[in-house]
Amino acid sequence: MKHAEIAPPVLELRDVSVSYRVRGRAVPVLNGVSLSLGKGEVYGLVGESGSGKSTVALAVQRVLPPNGHVSGGQALVNGRDVAALDRAALRRMRARDVAMVFQDPGRALNPSLTIGRQVAEVFEILGSPHGEALRRAESMLERVRISAPARVMERYPHQLSGGMQQRVVIAMALAKDPSLLILDEPTTGLDATIEAEILDLVDTLRREFGASILFISHNLGAIAGLCDRVGVLYAGRLVEEGPVRSLFRAPRHPYTAGLLRCLPRPGLRKDLSPLDTIPGFPPAPGSIVAGCVFAPRCGLADDLCRRVDPPLVPTGEGRLSRCHYADRVDRLPHAGGRPAALRNASGEVDAPPVLELDGLSKTYGVAPYAVHALRDVSLRLMPGETLGLVGESGSGKSTLAHALLGLVAPDAGSRMALDGAALAAEVRRRSPEQIKTLQIVFQNPDSALNRSHTVRRLIGRAVTRLGGLAGALREAQVTRLLEAVRLTARQLGARPRQLSGGMKQRVAVARAFAGNPRLVVCDEPTSALDVSVQAAILNLLADLQAERRVAYLLISHDLGVVRYLSDWIAVLYLGRLLEVGPAANVLDGPHHPYTEALLSAAPSVAGERSGRIRLTGAIPSGVNPPAGCLFHTRCPRRIGPICDTEEPPLVADAQGHAIRCHLPREKLGRAPALAPA
Amino acid sequence: MKGALGRFFLRRLALSLLTLWLLSIVVFLGCQVLPGDPARAILGPLADPRAVAALNQQLGSNRPPVEIYLSWIGGLLTGDMGQSYAYRAPVAPFIGHALVNSLKLAAMVFAIVVPIGIGAGVLAALRAGRPLDRMISVAGLSLTVIPEFVSSIALILVFAVLLRWLPLSASWPAGSGPLVQIQHLILPALPLVIVLFGYIARMTRAGMVEALSADYTRTAVLKGLPWPTVLGRHVLRNALLPTITVIAAQMGYALGGLVVVETLFRYQGIGSLVLGAARAKDFAMLQAGILTVGAFFIATTLVADLLTTLLDPRLRTGGRR
Ligand code: SF4
Ligand code: SF4
Numbered sequence: 001m002k003h004a005e006i007a008p009p010v011l012e013l014r015d016v017s018v019s020y021r022v023r024g025r026a027v028p029v030l031n032g033v034s035l036s037l038g039k040g041e042v043y044g045l046v047g048e049s050g051s052g053k054s055t056v057a058l059a060v061q062r063v064l065p066p067n068g069h070v071s072g073g074q075a076l077v078n079g080r081d082v083a084a085l086d087r088a089a090l091r092r093m094r095a096r097d098v099a100m101v102f103q104d105p106g107r108a109l110n111p112s113l114t115i116g117r118q119v120a121e122v123f124e125i126l127g128s129p130h131g132e133a134l135r136r137a138e139s140m141l142e143r144v145r146i147s148a149p150a151r152v153m154e155r156y157p158h159q160l161s162g163g164m165q166q167r168v169v170i171a172m173a174l175a176k177d178p179s180l181l182i183l184d185e186p187t188t189g190l191d192a193t194i195e196a197e198i199l200d201l202v203d204t205l206r207r208e209f210g211a212s213i214l215f216i217s218h219n220l221g222a223i224a225g226l227c228d229r230v231g232v233l234y235a236g237r238l239v240e241e242g243p244v245r246s247l248f249r250a251p252r253h254p255y256t257a258g259l260l261r262c263l264p265r266p267g268l269r270k271d272l273s274p275l276d277t278i279p280g281f282p283p284a285p286g287s288i289v290a291g292c293v294f295a296p297r298c299g300l301a302d303d304l305c306r307r308v309d310p311p312l313v314p315t316g317e318g319r320l321s322r323c324h325y326a327d328r329v330d331r332l333p334h335a336g337g338r339p340a341a342l343r344n345a346s347g348e349v350d351a352p353p354v355l356e357l358d359g360l361s362k363t364y365g366v367a368p369y370a371v372h373a374l375r376d377v378s379l380r381l382m383p384g385e386t387l388g389l390v391g392e393s394g395s396g397k398s399t400l401a402h403a404l405l406g407l408v409a410p411d412a413g414s415r416m417a418l419d420g421a422a423l424a425a426e427v428r429r430r431s432p433e434q435i436k437t438l439q440i441v442f443q444n445p446d447s448a449l450n451r452s453h454t455v456r457r458l459i460g461r462a463v464t465r466l467g468g469l470a471g472a473l474r475e476a477q478v479t480r481l482l483e484a485v486r487l488t489a490r491q492l493g494a495r496p497r498q499l500s501g502g503m504k505q506r507v508a509v510a511r512a513f514a515g516n517p518r519l520v521v522c523d524e525p526t527s528a529l530d531v532s533v534q535a536a537i538l539n540l541l542a543d544l545q546a547e548r549r550v551a552y553l554l555i556s557h558d559l560g561v562v563r564y565l566s567d568w569i570a571v572l573y574l575g576r577l578l579e580v581g582p583a584a585n586v587l588d589g590p591h592h593p594y595t596e597a598l599l600s601a602a603p604s605v606a607g608e609r610s611g612r613i614r615l616t617g618a619i620p621s622g623v624n625p626p627a628g629c630l631f632h633t634r635c636p637r638r639i640g641p642i643c644d645t646e647e648p649p650l651v652a653d654a655q656g657h658a659i660r661c662h663l664p665r666e667k668l669g670r671a672p673a674l675a676p677a
Numbered sequence: 678m679k680g681a682l683g684r685f686f687l688r689r690l691a692l693s694l695l696t697l698w699l700l701s702i703v704v705f706l707g708c709q710v711l712p713g714d715p716a717r718a719i720l721g722p723l724a725d726p727r728a729v730a731a732l733n734q735q736l737g738s739n740r741p742p743v744e745i746y747l748s749w750i751g752g753l754l755t756g757d758m759g760q761s762y763a764y765r766a767p768v769a770p771f772i773g774h775a776l777v778n779s780l781k782l783a784a785m786v787f788a789i790v791v792p793i794g795i796g797a798g799v800l801a802a803l804r805a806g807r808p809l810d811r812m813i814s815v816a817g818l819s820l821t822v823i824p825e826f827v828s829s830i831a832l833i834l835v836f837a838v839l840l841r842w843l844p845l846s847a848s849w850p851a852g853s854g855p856l857v858q859i860q861h862l863i864l865p866a867l868p869l870v871i872v873l874f875g876y877i878a879r880m881t882r883a884g885m886v887e888a889l890s891a892d893y894t895r896t897a898v899l900k901g902l903p904w905p906t907v908l909g910r911h912v913l914r915n916a917l918l919p920t921i922t923v924i925a926a927q928m929g930y931a932l933g934g935l936v937v938v939e940t941l942f943r944y945q946g947i948g949s950l951v952l953g954a955a956r957a958k959d960f961a962m963l964q965a966g967i968l969t970v971g972a973f974f975i976a977t978t979l980v981a982d983l984l985t986t987l988l989d990p991r992l993r994t995g996g997r998r
Contacts, residue, residue, distance in 0.1 A: 061899055095901025107892035112914050112990055121910075125901050156990040172900070 008079030009036040010180050010212040011060065015073035018055050018064065020285075027286035029055050031236040032073065034312075037180070042206060042213040044227035044244065046220060046259070048530035049501070050282055052236040053216045057182045060214075061098060062090060078179060095125045099173035099211075103185035105165035109157035115141075115168055116153030122175040137175070143208070144171040144201060161393075161619075163194035170201065174209055181211040187222060191392040191557060193615050196601035199226055218530060220263060221603025224248055229318075232256045235282050235293045238312060242319030250330065252321035254298045257332050262535035264564035265604070266587075270386075270542035275535040275564065279335050281500065292324070299333045300325050354518050354551045355381040355404075358415040362399050362408060362575070372625065373399040374410070374575045381568070383518065384549035388566030388583065390559065390598060394619055396575035397555050401521050404553065405440055406430060419518060436466045436515035443524035445504035449496045455482075456492040459510050466515025481510040484547075485540060502533035509540065513548070521553045526561060538564055559602040563587060571595050574620065574630045577650060581657030589670030592659050593637040596669040629662065639663060682993065686983065693979045700971045701753075705746050708964045749964070759961035763954070768965045771950060776969060779939070779946035783931050785859065785866040790873045791924060795917070797874070798881025802916075805886055814882070817875030825937040828868040833941075836864055848944060865942040869934050873927055880923045884916035891915070918988055925981035930974075 018030040030052045037043045047053040058064045060075050062082055075082045077097055085093060102108050110118060116137055123133035134153070141149035144167045157165055166186060173181055183202065187195035199222055206213055217223050223230055224244055231241040232255065240253035251257040261276035268275065280297040283289050292310050295301040304324055312322045323329070362374040374396045381387045389397045402408045404416065406427035416423040418437055424430050442448045449458055456478060463469050463477045482489065485506040496504055505525065512520050522541065526534035542565060544550060556562050562569060563583065570580040571592060579592040586595060597615045615634045620626055626633050632643040639662055652658035653665070661668065752759055758768035801813040837845040849861040888894060889912055897911040898904075936948030943949070947970060954962035986992045 063895060063898065091901045091903065093901075094899050098899075100899050102892060102895075104892065108896045110893040110897070110911050110915065112918070112988075113910070121897075121902065122900055158991045169896075172896070176901075 011037040012076040017072035019071045021067045037212045042227045044223035044230040045216045047233035051233040057184045098180045099178040100182045101173050101186045103188045105169045140171045140175045182214045184216045193601045225603050239322045252315050252326040253323045262531045264560040274539045277536045278532040353380040354383045356417040360414040361411040372575045385567040386552040386565045388554045388562035388569045391572035395572040437518045439512035439517040440521040441525045443527050445508040462511040462514035485510045519551045523555045578660045585657040590665045590668035693975050704967050708960045758965040761962045763957040763959040775947040775950040785862040786869045790870040794877030795881045798878040801882045802885030817878045820871045821875035825868040829941045880920045884919050888912045888916035922981045922985045928977040
């Protein structure tokens with residue numbers, strides 16, 4: 001062995017293929033993936049659902065589901081082939097060398113053991129006696145910046161917030177001081193500010209612990225902020241790899257380029273340009289594609305691509321691309337469907353608002369345990385416009401939507417009006433007209449669609465219920481809606497499980513539009529979707545709005561989505577409106593310190609993570625809200641005692657941009673000027 | 678949070694007492710009001726009207742029903758369950774004796790079925806989809822549907838008559854020690870074991886399968902814990918939670934199933950007591966017997982609920998966060 005003195009890579013995949021056995025057939029999920037991670041390196045693996053990215057993690061740890069197996073290649077951890085380890089050696093590897101953090105920390109923790117017990121366990125495996133293990137567990141919790149670790153030790157997982165739970169999971173992972181840490185979508189499902197905190201934490205800990213990190217995510221922004229190198233997976237193959245900066249700046253594979261263009265980024269707005277999408281669908285796993293796997297969706301594809309599968313070849317600067325035309329990617333044509341019809345901005349100024357909320361409050365429970373989910377929120381929304389609602393969990397944005405939909409009754413004294421007519425708190429007391437006028441699109445189309453019904457039935461029923469149509473008229477309306485959401489007649493007979501996530505969301509949108517609504521509440525409409533699908537749904541929503549002058553109340557934690565669709569933005573914190581105004585004014589500033597923090601927490605692909613404003617401290621509980629300015633416990637710009645004692649008023653300027661802060665406008669933050677694209 | 682838990686207990690307790698009270702009314706109506714004229718029911722249609730009147734007088738059943746009910750309930754509250762017509766003696770000692778016997782039998786049943794059922798369920802889950810799992814599932818399902826009297830007779834034939842391993846009668850000679858008593862109890866317990874086995878095994882298996890595929894189990898495996906520790910500390914703890922509730926709830930049911938078994942094996946338990954009282958039209962005994970069984974049923978349900986709450990930290994420590 002010539003190179004014995006050179007340490008082997010911490011993780012090396014050599015041509016790894018994995019297939020799952022589905023109904024007696026082997027379905028390949030990973031196809032000859034090779035990559036390697038040096039010591040202390042952070043490698044990002046990006047891909048959409050079905051790309052096989054999570055399978056990589058499972059294969060490395062040998063925890064593939066029973067129907068999956070590594071059909072080729074090798075995974076080496078610190079130079080040792082994982083497949084060749086015997087039971088004891090495998091356990092030792094898991095106990096010492098490799099740690100893993102999954103999505104959904106709430107489920108990764110055992111619900112019936114205390115946090116202390118679960119963290120201490122890791123040390124016990126490494127040989128610490130019980131008492132010492134507990135002590136080390138406590139100090140480990142401290143290292144992941146959990147305040148009052150002793151108290152947290154005694155808690156059960158369900159008593160902690162999602163962000164806290166993920167910290168505990170990270171503590172368990174790092175406790176063994178692993179040489180390899182695998183993070184599989186660690187922040188999916190967490191609030192944007194919590195996500196930012198967790199990413200920051202990982203960034204700091206990586207320096208403290210020196211572990212190499214394999215970071216698996218669909219979130220390009222998160223990857224950009226954290227990783228040194230990145231690999232892009234498509235249909236089980238690595239299609240591009242390279243240093244993160246240069247790869248995101250100048251992608252050398254049409255798929256990567258397409259993904260980046262799908263993102264709703266600063267400077268793009270629904271009335272200026274549609275988002276790019278990636279047309280078509282990824283190949284069904286197991287289908288045999290001649291030539292390049294991406295060819296059916298690629299704007300550069302030609303005969304050669306359809307015949308010859310391109311190899312993964314170096315393109316300089318440590319980059320690899322699996323494309324015949326890697327050098328032409330910058331000339332990839334845009335694919336965005338039809339340009340959104342430009343909105344006709346005039347003549348709407350005098351129109352009466354479609355929605356008016358006046359002094360909307362919602363209190364749960366009674367004093368002293370009352371939780372103020374909404375405090376005196378007043379908002380209005382014009383026809384054909386979008387009001388984006390942003391804020392962390394507990395900000396009251398869901399409560400607001402639920403009050404609108406008649407799911408929770410607001411406190412006495414709150415007023416809601418739809419098209420000028422008072423909107424009753426209970427659905428029963430609303431007129432059929434109002435019910436038709438106000439519809440919703442949920443985050444998860446699965447839970448909203450009856451699984452046993454066909455698309456025809458799902459949309460048809462909505463047409464009957466909301467449009468009052470039957471027979472041929474009903475069929476005609478179903479067809480019209482189907483076209484409006486860009487589905488084809490082929491999908492009419494399908495049931496939800498036969499549809500992709502994006503198609504299901506289209507069906508849900510079609511249902512909401514069945515009665516020609518004037519206002520649609522979009523509750524995280526794209527959070528469950530991949531970026532390329534998200535772009536298509538956002539385009540669809542923008543088109544429908546332009547065609548039908550429907551207003552949206554958009555709830556989203558993704559500021560990119562909010563920025564793209566919104567005309568107005570309202571920022572909620574602990575049920576209080578902290579800022580509201582025209583989207584551009586709120587985004588560019590001057591903005592409220594909280595808005596400023598939210599904006600800087602949002603990961604971006606251009607992302608330098610260093611310039612971020614970090615919110616410290618937990619979101620205060622609604623039961624015991626801070627006195628004075630509600631935000632003062634976390635405000636990075638707190639002026640002084642006045643913030644702790646006196647709540648600032650909501651002061652509007654001439655353009656209707658209102659901010660609730662003691663700081664004068666000229667002292668408030670502004671967005672940094674956009675770098676020219 | 679402690680306060681919330683206490684309130685929950687109190688509410689459940691109040692609810693149970695309410696159920697018990699409603700049950701007492703139903704039982705009372707069934708035994709006293711519906712037969713119309715208890716003395717006539719006892720003495721038969723051909724009896725001398727004067728004898729009927731005299732008996733009614735003696736039973737106190739010619740009073741208004743509300744009064745009878747109140748005096749009955751009043752008696753129950755002071756521990757007086759009334760007088761048995763058939764035995765011409767107070768009811769309470771009979772009930773007490775029979776209840777103790779039935780509980781012994783029930784305890785025997787559970788002592789056998791719980792370990793076997795849980796063991797089989799765990800084994801089935803660990804071998805999910807393999808032949809052993811199918812065998813256990815099929816066995817459990819088919820055993821559950823065998824009526825107690827069929828299995829009882831089969832068991833008697835095999836173990837008591839052919840093999841002579843176990844005594845035929847469930848009743849042991851007076852003054853027998855615990856070992857002899859247990860020997861006598863095995864055979865009558867088996868039919869109920871057979872019925873309950875499938876149920877408990879199935880619940881355990883379902884809980885195990887869920888816990889085995891749970892993310893927290895994967896976390897435990899990836900911590901590098903040895904498999905027995907993963908199983909014992911992480912899987913079983915969560916898997917058995919629903920099973921324990923089921924077992925507690927089945928206690929009450931088993932008491933009902935005892936009627937058949939006790940009769941077949943001529944065992945002096947609450948089941949055969951109630952049956953005998955019904956045959957003899959011994960209304961006071963019948964009333965007290967049914968109410969006792971009902972009270973027991975309600976109590977086991979209550980215990981089952983409380984157990985679930987106590988064992989599951991999510992319930993024990995109240996809502997989220
Ligand atoms: S090889 Fe051809 S089809 Fe494949 S990505 Fe490159 S240009 Fe597109
Ligand atoms: S009022 Fe004070 S604490 Fe509140 S946001 Fe403004 S500066 Fe921060």
